[in-house]
Amino acid sequence: MLIHLSATRMNPLNVVFWNAVCANCIFVVAVCIERPRTTGSIKEILILISSGFFGGCGSITFSIAVMITREPGDAVALYFTLPISVIILEVFFHQGKVKMAYVIFAFLSFAGVIFVVKPSFLFHNRTNDNATNTLGAVLSLSSSFLMVAQFIAVSKLKIFATNFSLVVFLTNSFVLSISFMLCVYLRVFKVPDSVEKVMFILFTGCLYVSLYSLVYLAVTNERPVVVSVIMTSEVAFTFIAQSVALSLTTTWNSVVGGILISLSCLGVSLAKQADEENPENEDLLQEN
Numbered sequence: 619m620l621i622h623l624s625a626t627r628m629n630p631l632n633v634v635f636w637n638a639v640c641a642n643c644i645f646v647v648a649v650c651i652e653r654p655r656t657t658g659s660i661k662e663i664l665i666l667i668s669s670g671f672f673g674g675c676g677s678i679t680f681s682i683a684v685m686i687t688r689e690p691g692d693a694v695a696l697y698f699t700l701p702i703s704v705i706i707l708e709v710f711f712h713q714g715k716v717k718m719a720y721v722i723f724a725f726l727s728f729a730g731v732i733f734v735v736k737p738s739f740l741f742h743n744r745t746n747d748n749a750t751n752t753l754g755a756v757l758s759l760s761s762s763f764l765m766v767a768q769f770i771a772v773s774k775l776k777i778f779a780t781n782f783s784l785v786v787f788l789t790n791s792f793v794l795s796i797s798f799m800l801c802v803y804l805r806v807f808k809v810p811d812s813v814e815k816v817m818f819i820l821f822t823g824c825l826y827v828s829l830y831s832l833v834y835l836a837v838t839n840e841r842p843v844v845v846s847v848i849m850t851s852e853v854a855f856t857f858i859a860q861s862v863a864l865s866l867t868t869t870w871n872s873v874v875g876g877i878l879i880s881l882s883c884l885g886v887s888l889a890k891q892a893d894e895e896n897p898e899n900e901d902l903l904q905e906n
């Protein structure tokens with residue numbers, strides 16, 4: 619919600635860049651304290667770079683989507699369309715051998731997207747024909763796909779026991795570099811010119827670091843399915859926050875879409891956990 623509000627003070631790309639600057643100052647300190655090491659293998663380095671690139675691009679696209687979309691809750695809901703991204707990547711990496719559960723939850727997620735985006739050929743509502751909202755929807759869906767790609771890359775780092783602080787530092791470094799180049803190319807780069815803007819950026823940057831840290835602690839100390847349940851509640855909290863802070867009335871379409879997307883995300887998490895607990899069943903299904 620703060621990211622959405624910050625767009626009223628500065629250009630969205632400027633907000634992303636300065637938030638990344640603030641966050642990286644903290645991450646640099648963390649890296650210096652922990653002094654993470656790598657095996658030095660080409661494979662680990664390539665995975666680290668690809669993970670940082672996917673995560674950086676995903677973070678930028680999602681931040682911009684939240685800032686330019688009229689209702690930030692819609693952008694957050696679309697971000698959790700992970701099942702669609704999961705099934706696409708499963709088909710790509712496993713040559714079409716995908717469990718039926720993933721297909722069902724992907725269709726459920728797709729149905730949620732239809733309700734959230736509210737295309738004009740299904741929902742006759744002129745307020746949703748805005749090109750900016752359409753761009754926000756596309757960016758939200760793209761960020762979901764990019765973040766799933768990063769999750770897959772990070773999962774490959776387990777065999778190297780790569781330190782989390784290094785992964786986050788590289789990801790944020792990509793956010794900083796890419797957003798800076800875009801700001802310069804589009805000629806929108808600007809230094810915060812007031813105490814209010816500086817304080818706002820510092821505050822959102824600290825929240826950004828806290829978010830990454832809490833997610834890491836949650837994933838390392840709790841089952842993924844529990845983390846998924848808690849994280850998908852962000853959709854509901856954003857709908858509530860936009861009603862209170864922005865005086866925006868959340869439409870029934872968005873509520874239904876958010877529920878469908880959250881359920882599909884939870885379903886994929888449960889299916890994935892079942893696969894990890896019974897790998898022999900997964901192998902048998904793929905052979906058949």
